[in-house]
Amino acid sequence: MQNILCLTGVTGTGKTDIALELSEKFPIEIISMDSAMVFRDLNIGTDTPEYSILEKVPHHLISIISPKEYFSAGHFILECKRKIQEIQRRKKIPLIVGGTLMYLNALILGLANLPERNQKVRNLIHQLAEKYSWRYMYEFLCFIDPLHASKISINDHQRIERSLEVFLISEKNLSSFHQEQALVEHRGNFEVIAIERVDKEQHRKKISMRVHAMVKKGIVDELEYAINKYDLTQNDASMKLIGYKQFFQYLNDEISMNDAIERTINGTNQFAKRQMTWLRKMEFIKTRISSNQLAIQYLNEKLLKCSVIN
Numbered sequence: 001m002q003n004i005l006c007l008t009g010v011t012g013t014g015k016t017d018i019a020l021e022l023s024e025k026f027p028i029e030i031i032s033m034d035s036a037m038v039f040r041d042l043n044i045g046t047d048t049p050e051y052s053i054l055e056k057v058p059h060h061l062i063s064i065i066s067p068k069e070y071f072s073a074g075h076f077i078l079e080c081k082r083k084i085q086e087i088q089r090r091k092k093i094p095l096i097v098g099g100t101l102m103y104l105n106a107l108i109l110g111l112a113n114l115p116e117r118n119q120k121v122r123n124l125i126h127q128l129a130e131k132y133s134w135r136y137m138y139e140f141l142c143f144i145d146p147l148h149a150s151k152i153s154i155n156d157h158q159r160i161e162r163s164l165e166v167f168l169i170s171e172k173n174l175s176s177f178h179q180e181q182a183l184v185e186h187r188g189n190f191e192v193i194a195i196e197r198v199d200k201e202q203h204r205k206k207i208s209m210r211v212h213a214m215v216k217k218g219i220v221d222e223l224e225y226a227i228n229k230y231d232l233t234q235n236d237a238s239m240k241l242i243g244y245k246q247f248f249q250y251l252n253d254e255i256s257m258n259d260a261i262e263r264t265i266n267g268t269n270q271f272a273k274r275q276m277t278w279l280r281k282m283e284f285i286k287t288r289i290s291s292n293q294l295a296i297q298y299l300n301e302k303l304l305k306c307s308v309i310n
Contacts, residue, residue: 002189002306004084005299006096008033008104008285009195010275011268012206014292016049018195019097020057021296026303029058029087031080033098033107036241039067041226044219045243047210058092067238068230070117073106080107093306096190101278108190108284114177115169125164129157137164145173151281153274158240191302193287194279195295207268211261214243223247242267 007015019030032038036046040063048062060083065071080096080103087094096107129137134157141163142149152159163174223244226232232239239248243264250260279285289295 003191004094004096004189005302005306006033006104006107006190006192007195007295007299008097008099008101008192008279010203010272010279011099012203012210012272013099013195015097015099015195016047018292018295018299019095020049020053022095022299022303023057025300026093026306027091028093028095028303029060029083029090031083031087031094031096032059032061033076033080033096033100033103034062035071035076035100035103037062037098038065038071039063039238040065041229042067042222042238042241042244044214044217044222045241045247047214060087066230067226067232068236070237073103074111076100076103077106077111093303095303099275101275101282104192105278105282108192114174115166118165118169121165121168122161124168125161134160137161140164145175147175148173148178153270155270156274191287192282192285193289193295193298194282194285195292196276196279196288196290203272204269207272208265211243211264211268214264215257215261219243220247220251224251227251242271 007019009015019028022028023030034046036042037048038061039046042048043063049059053059054062061076061079064079084094098104125137135154138149138154138160141160144167145163148163152163166177167173226238227248234240234245234248234252239245246255246260246263246267249255250257255263287298289298
């Protein structure tokens with residue numbers, strides 16, 4: 001069976017542009033592997049392709065849920081595999097594209113049988129964090145699960161929260177769940193191609209330009225519209241996305257516009273660093289490419305073989 005191709009890499013490395021260039025030559029349909037693009041009406045801050053592009057090249061798992069809803073890695077796996085089957089039935093080639101590495105890891109290695117989200121437990125964790133600080137919560141995580149704590153940043157409150165939530169619900173740490181998961185590993189027929197960042201300074205400049213472009217395109221107006229339409233709060237998952245979180249604070253008069261811009265740039269750079277760290281640890285990635293042009297050449301050859309088989 002022909003492998004399903006999956007293009008990933010650090011944010012801002014041009015993955016979508018590569019996929020669009022390939023779509024001019026091959027009958028591909030793109031499956032988005034992006035946890036931000038799943039939300040409706042949040043297009044500017046998530047860098048969702050414009051309507052003209054979506055109309056020309058079929059994209060899937062984009063703008064499929066309300067910003068008030070939650071879309072887990074489990075949801076992604078189910079929807080992604082369903083879309084793969086639909087695309088193949090149309091005699092087209094599925095190409096998975098995106099940088100949400102939590103989704104990629106789950107797609108390739110499968111998911112541990114983790115407890116469901118529990119809002120009461122999360123509220124308790126937030127209360128403790130407000131009382132004692134997130135640093136204290138991270139130190140507690142280091143005590144109960146040093147292996148997992150070593151893999152995440154002290155500033156990654158979302159993953160600290162989830163790790164503590166799992167422990168409080170199940171009395172088992174995340175590392176033990178992941179060890180159980182490894183015993184039933186099922187990779188399926190996927191080939192992952194990762195674009196690795198080379199010039200850090202150029203990448204930082206690109207991120208800065210992207211954030212300033214978001215402001216010019218009207219991310220603040222977009223955010224105001226979404227807040228009013230969906231009655232969003234800062235506790236909603238969509239409002240914790242980089243960019244929306246900072247501009248939400250701006251709309252609440254908590255920070256200035258310049259602060260919102262700078263914090264978004266810094267947050268995106270920190271996110272990119274975390275992505276690079278995670279990518280290096282993903283041993284199932286066998287193809288690592290240093291430039292977009294090399295990625296296009298490699299994928300051209302792979303897609304040509306897929307076209308012949310189809």
